[in-house]
Amino acid sequence: MELFIRETLEKVNDTSTVRSIKPVSGGDINQSFYVETDRRPYFIKINEKVASHFFQAEAEGLRLIKETGAIRVPDVYHYDCPDGDEKAALVMEWIENGSSDASRSLGKSLAHMHQHTSEEYGYGKPTFVGELNQPNEWCPAWTEYYRRYRLVGQLETGTAIGTISGLREERLKKLIDRIEEFIPENPKASLLHGDLWGGNWMTTRDGEPVLIDPSILYGDHAFELAFTELFGGFPANFLDQYNTYFELPEDYQDTKPIYQLFYLLVHLNIFGEMYGPQVDRILKNYVG
Structure with missing residues (x-):
């Protein structure tokens, strides 16, 4: 080596x-x-x-x-x-990791990053989420991109390896067919990090936030924020600071589980059934 x-x-x-x-x-x-x-x-x-x-x-x-x-x-x-x-x-x-509280800076900086937009949704090249390949194309509607390149992709992976079958598969297909009922069709197409959990940001010794390991796309900024709330790792007032500079939609709490579903499906397909109950709970709540 x-x-x-x-x-x-x-x-x-x-x-x-x-x-x-x-x-x-x-x-x-x-x-x-x-x-x-x-x-x-x-x-x-x-x-x-x-x-x-x-x-x-x-x-x-x-x-x-x-x-x-x-x-x-x-x-x-x-x-x-x-x-x-x-x-x-x-x-x-190489960036030396620090221990300062960067919550104000992180919220503000991410909000400003999300103000950089595209006319279409998605991305023109494949990326990765963890070790899974993430196909991407440009789409005129966010609902089309989220359906085809996020949910359908994980459905196909899960049915191939056996993590998605039976009632889970039926419910996921139903939600995919009805996705326009649950997320906006044409939100602002923000530049998103795409894999923003607590391990993919750090703070310098000077208290400056730093983003690492992106899986970029252009899409609804609520998609990014929903993932930050899934596994923790963010300061308590991070969202409040973010909302000061880029206001979250009024229906954010309603769409949040639909956006978290994608990342839970990724974890289900990588790590296995420990994430199954969370997937099933979201699917049942939305499509019965």
Whole structure:
């Protein structure tokens, strides 16, 4: 691994002395390392047997968020597009984690990021949610995108691997057919991080919020906010601060479970039946 890291550093024209290579926690999908050279410290993710766009999707998402100027993300120095089973790396800026309360900054900055919009919904390239491939296309209506590329995608994955069947499958198909009853057709198409749980943001030592590991799309900002409430990891007054700069729709509490359903289906399809009861409860509440 050390040889591969040194070869990767050469791709960013850093041939200086490597002082330190230390494994760090960075999720279950990649191997992650703190690497310090005479030039600078790096955060490097490494994987193998992944799709050629695996790290490209993350890098492009970080670039789009950075271009808004609304919130900080790590700078990307290099990413590989692997062919076959070869190793691939994503080389990024190392950001020291801090412990300051960034709730005011996070809410404000995310609200400003969501003000950057598109004329259509979705995204023109496939991305990933966790380790699952996330197909994307541009759609003229949010309901069309959410149905075809979010709920139907997870339905097809779940029926293929056996996590969605029987009454659960029947209810999910019914909800998909009736999705226009539950979410808006044409909300503002905001730039969304797409996978914003508590582990995908951090605070610098100066108290500045930073977003990491995006799975970007353009869609209803309530979709993003609903996920922040699903598994915790956000300051208590985060939503209040957000709402000051970008007001949530009046029916947010009604649509929130429909948006959380997508992420629960993802977790059901990755981790198994422990997420089944939450999926079933939402489906029963909405379609009986």
